[in-house]
Amino acid sequence: MKLGARMMKTGLAVAVALYISDLLPFVSPLLAAIAAVFSIQPSIYRSYQSIIEQIQGNTIGALIAVVAVFTLGNDPFIAAFAIIVVIGITTNLKMNENTISLAVVAVIALMDTTDLTFIHFASARFSSMLLGILAAFVVNLVFVPPKYETRLFRKIDVSTTDILQWLRVTTRQLSDQPALKYEITRIQDDLRWIDHTYLLYEEERTYFKGSRFSKGRKLVLFRQLITTTKKSFDVVKAFYRLEHKIEQIPDEFQDALVGELDKLINAHEKLVLSLKGRIKQTHKQSLRQIEEPDIPLLVDRLMHVYEETNNPDKLVFLPLASQLMEYYYQLEKLKRLLKSYQTHHKEDYIKT
Structure with a gap:
């Protein structure tokens, strides 16, 4: 099995996201790791494009999830409807598949049932996604730049x-x-x-x-x-x-x-x-x-x-x-x- 630079970058980005998550008690390590996996790109320029697009996609997913929870609740069918809306919007904006997938993950994460205050819960989940995206960008920028x-x-x-x-x-x-x-x-x-x-x-x-x-x-x-x-x-x-x-x-x-x-x-x-x-x-x-x-x-x-x-x-x-x-x-x-x-x-x- 041949290990490429992108494989090592993905593993390192996940490790960085998990490590920082352990230092921040309000951050979900699982979501940060998932976001890091989806955000690794083959070049620095594409990584820069990806971080902008990922933040936009996650913001759209978070806003729709928050609106859905406050207006309709977090019933499974409502979550399914929110996911359809997010996919429709991100597809029309011509975002790539990784961005769409991560936006869907954001909706699922934010509409999960919890005993915490929803705003606090949503902020923690959204911050976890952003942490994973930023970890992937930093690793892509610093670790083994592609020649x-x-x-x-x-x-x-x-x-x-x-x-x-x-x-x-x-x-x-x-x-x-x-x-x-x-x-x-x-x-x-x-x-x-x-x-x-x-x-x-x-x-x-x-x-x-x-x-x-x-x-x-x-x-x-x-x-x-x-x-x-x-x-x-x-x-x-x-x-x-x-x-x-x-x-x-x-x-x-x-x-x-x-x-x-x-x-x-x-x-x-x-x-x-x-x-x-x-x-x-x-x-x-x-x-x-x-x-x-x-x-x-x-x-x-x-x-x-x-x-x-x-x-x-x-x-x-x-x-x-x-x-x-x-x-x-x-x-x-x-x-x-x-x-x-x-x-x-x-x-x-x-x-x-």
Whole structure:
């Protein structure tokens, strides 16, 4: 079992809420712990949004519970009616599910039968909920702040490496089909995780002007890096679908296809290494000249080969040609963005 930061934060928030509850005799430890569990969020910005929304939702739930008790009593059917009203209001206000659930808990807690004065009882229960919300916010703010830039780039780096390895193997018709089919599904899941993490990284706020400009350029760079990785994955899937038809391509063109794709893969790897700060921006001539890929010429040759034949299956290679062109253009765009970023932020590498 893998313990993530959010699991530990949830446990710590509950512990903090329970500990403070023991110091305050009028606070309910159970309600404070429940509120802490519902209030933990994956990012500091979302935690800030959550605390505002949770307080609003609990206030709505508390007000409706108080009005219901003073006007109608605390009969179970009246409590059910109050819960329906709270759900309706919070849903119309487009609050998230955790906020709605906690507001419902507030109604149930406040409409419970008690021998105490209702106002004193309601105040103690409401304070317990607020204590749990605040405990979760403080823990989320202080304990292991999420480093989404590092996590995002690491996952992109690993996924890109896997994709490019499969692209090398697939273009040489050496890939094991069942293994590649499984890897395609796994990589698709990884790309969904990358999209989700990018949104969390985008939500993180910066408070200094210089950092704000750097963060904005990094967001653009990351978005293009993700797009380029997805395009390389599309090429792998295109080769996977054409596995049994590749032999229809003339041998001479197959050699050219493998050669140009190797150049494309090398260019992609070079850009990722440059993002890590492992390649000099100005360097001497290497021992072996690194040639730039010429995919437009390759695609033009592919179209020319099949225009001269009467092969009815020639159109199945059009998606491959399209994916190759898209991959090439996105890679060129990534190269321009990286050059621009490194011009303005020479010492600010991606955190790895």
